[in-house]
Amino acid sequence: MTNVLCTPAPSESRALTPPQPVDTERVADLISQLLTAIGEDPTREGLSDTPARVAAWWRSFFSSELSATPTCFTEQQLSGQLVVVGGMSVWSLCEHHLLPMNLDVAVGYLPDGEVVGLSKFGRIALQRAARLQVQERFTRQVADEIADVIGGNDVAVAVRGTHLCMSARGVRMETARTTTVQAGGRFECDPVLSQQFLTIATAGWRES
Numbered sequence: 001m002t003n004v005l006c007t008p009a010p011s012e013s014r015a016l017t018p019p020q021p022v023d024t025e026r027v028a029d030l031i032s033q034l035l036t037a038i039g040e041d042p043t044r045e046g047l048s049d050t051p052a053r054v055a056a057w058w059r060s061f062f063s064s065e066l067s068a069t070p071t072c073f074t075e076q077q078l079s080g081q082l083v084v085v086g087g088m089s090v091w092s093l094c095e096h097h098l099l100p101m102n103l104d105v106a107v108g109y110l111p112d113g114e115v116v117g118l119s120k121f122g123r124i125a126l127q128r129a130a131r132l133q134v135q136e137r138f139t140r141q142v143a144d145e146i147a148d149v150i151g152g153n154d155v156a157v158a159v160r161g162t163h164l165c166m167s168a169r170g171v172r173m174e175t176a177r178t179t180t181v182q183a184g185g186r187f188e189c190d191p192v193l194s195q196q197f198l199t200i201a202t203a204g205w206r207e208s
């Protein structure tokens with residue numbers, strides 16, 4: 001598989017292991033300490049429920065898990081058709097700043113005797129987004145997971161990311177968007193197929 005951005009190889013076992021369940025009591029306590037550290041009074045009326053709310057959000061953020069086996073349907077006559085599922089928007093958290101990144105995900109694959117339930121691509125994206133991430137690793141993990149599901153490498157994934165750490169802070173470039181493309185199998189070797197995928201996957205990206 002090829003990635004258009006250079007990705008530091010993460011520890012695979014670490015990257016693929018879902019995070020441990022969130023200790024909400026401890027998180028709430030730490031948020032209360034954080035509020036104090038930034039000069040706030042965590043007991044004042046507007047903030048008294050904030051630590052519990054934030055802790056509940058951290059728990060829900062990590063809770064998106066994939067059901068055991070994605071549903072596939074036999075379609076024996078089908079081979080060589082390009083299937084692209086796009087417009088899947090998921091939220092993840094940048095692991096450098098703990099700020100949200102919005103990831104607009106499109107996946108393409110070539111069914112061979114079987115089709116994958118369409119919603120399962122969204123579930124895979126949601127699951128991989130539900131952790132501290134970098135966009136490049138997210139892109140590769142989604143592609144790897146789909147390759148496992150279809151039992152082959154003919155998979156392409158394109159992701160357009162909007163990183164709040166680049167727009168709401170730091171360089172403050174609100175319109176900056178990051179595109180990552182992971183292409184395997186025939187998507188890597190066949191420039192026509194690759195171009196078809198990118199044209200469909202990125203249609204509409206320029207306006208938003």
Ligand SMILES: Nc1nc2c(ncn2[C@@H]2O[C@H](COP(=O)(O)OP(=O)(O)OP(=O)(O)O)[C@@H](O)[C@H]2O)c(=O)[nH]1
Pocket residue numbers: 094095096133134135136163165166170171
């Ligand atoms: N490659 C990659 N970089 C990311 C991603 N999300 C955030 N970053 C970058 O992570 C880098 C962290 O850089 P540092 O210099 O350690 O942190 P910083 O001083 O806060 O950097 P600035 O954002 O430039 O203010 C920044 O360049 C971010 O833009 C991502 O998904 N992929």
Ligand SMILES: [Zn+2]
Pocket residue numbers: 094095096097098099163165166
């Ligand atoms: Zn960041």
